[in-house]
Amino acid sequence: MKLKSKLLSMALAFVPVFGFADSNIKMVVGTYTDAGSQGLYSFSFDQSTGTASGITSLKVDNPSYFTFSKDGRNIYAVSEKNNATAVLNSIGYDPVNGTFAFKNSQLTHGADPCYVATDGKIALTANDSGGTISVFPILKNGTLGKSLLQVGSKKGGPDRSRQNTPHAHCAIFAPDGYILTTDFSGDRILCFSYNERNKKLEDHGIAAHVKPGSGPRHLVFSPNGKYAYLMSELSGKVTVYSYNDGKLKELQSIAADYANARGGADIHVSPDGSFVYASTRLKGDGITIFRVNNNGTLTRVGAQRTGKHPRNFAITPNGKFLLVACRDDNSIQVYSRDKSTGMLKNTNQDVILSHPACIKFYPE
Template sequence: MNLKSIFLGVALACGTVIGYADNNIKLVVGTYTDAGSQGLYSFSFDQSTGAASELSSLNVEDPSYFAFSKDGRHIYAVSEKNSATAVLNSIGFDPINGTFAFKNSQLTHGGDPCYVSTDGKIALTANYSGGTISVFPILKNGTLDKSLLQIGSKKGGPNRSRQNTPHAHCAVFAPDGYILTTDFSGDRILCFSYNKHDKKLENHGIAAHIKAGSGPRHLVFAPNGRYAYLMNELSGKVIVYSYSDGKLKELQSIAADNANAHGGADIHVSPDGMFVYASTRLKGDGITIFRVGNKGTLTRVGVQRTGKHPRNFAITPNGKFLLVACRDDNSIQVYSRDKDTGLLKNTHQDIVLSHPVCVKFYPE
């Protein structure tokens, strides 16, 4: 027996997954259910070849966005409905078999929840048409307690057809624990913290003002936590910020949406922090690729055209593949990713699924 075999045997005996044994990971997909979809689906995904095989599904209404718990044993998925029926669902997840088990749901009290995040203690939803952020304490068994409170956004942006009423689009936990939320109609990023003792969000003011009419949508942090990248839906621009203590300082604004389609969507950083990817929709659908410089700023290096309406996408933990949920083409496209250039290549291993809108990997 060679050293590699001995090492692998010891690792498996200790419950450690290493090397090539790490290639098969779990992929979870959320869909709109207006055209016959079940809701949530799980797949086994080989991150060495890009091949996927379906494992399980669960009936959930319109789980258009979801987040894994820190231990990966729970999924918190929105049901993107009107304010009377919109809920956040707690769903058990078996990371070995990829199976789901519904736990409970709680009303968001805000219409069209379109984003959810969690730090393990609370879960947050951004309610788009409600214009609010809902906060859910997470109980010890992973289920959700009732929503305690909501923080509202405001209207006032110059785009009267898109910013005439308050809209909230995402709520993320910064690396230092602050909560940053995008005020889509108010063209601001707001900062909060959660006071566990008093069970309330404490307002820390405006983290960043954004040019009027930008429509801030999704915000992500670089792996080092020093920089943040904002995708603006209406302007189609990515704004680069330095980050410290709940405040964002603008370093750069760079176009992702050359078609000016007002359809900026998702944004992610490669696992090595060397590239930023942003999806744009409505015209010229695709993924814009940026190289990250020494001080966090971006240089545009390419565009990969995709299927219709690439609302959301995800990069495999090893950085080898990028998967795009093309809602209006009823498919998830699998692209290989060149780690040196950042460029993408279609592997033509599409996952066919009705109206996919959210893709995430376990482990994230």
């Protein structure tokens, strides 16, 4: 209890920060609130030194994942709860002062929402335990309308301990506007488009099959939109795809989780598109580093051990730092990043925060 109290008091010791220099960017962190965290936290992050200064917080239940609107004026944050009270929250954000203003929330009608994405017209949540994707219209003032519909995943993967019920873990907008979702238990990536007139998702079938038992989790695109990289939780592998018109063609599958801990987590591409980073948990926790080849495939060039349970991480817009949310160590570790080699070095400038789960930088 003393440790938790100390962590919480340090996390809440915020000092207002004004007059940010050009090297400063706003950073928001979502947390699990089971150990006394407020929920969402706002920081100023110095992209030249790697230091963070706390600004304020907002009380939100389990905002384990969130996203900014394209203009940065709104945040859409899940409340990850394993019951009928799970919601998606709309929160105003002041990019000058770094302050929050709660707007509204809507039920997801799916348990454990763990991912959210938006194109400015709709917001999507992937509901892990619910095994569904929920669709919310975004109103003119940035608030959320009621969930219009849901799309279900399927069960039946070969891993009966992890794939015996439907799970959905990610829903993203492809560069050309298609919606791609990871079907964790069905070992598939599904493709949809949103019909604004009919307010429906149109099913475009399977974008890609994933090797049975993989448990596809997170999907990201290269900056040029030609390639997509999938992190699978159970196999611990990164799958490389070429992308065209809602379809993914597999080019490569390469291991990220060398401990075989079945805890593959997050994946991101460096801003210049030259490196891919993937986090793995449960054993040998850390970040695996890959160089991107000319044809989009990957070559493993190294790994960086991190604190416990690196569920999520983020790269600064200038590419100089990589920040890791070490949930079970109650800290965000700040690593400097060598842009030529991709290697990481701990700056030992940890941000102490109870159960950090999601890090996002204000969109430039």
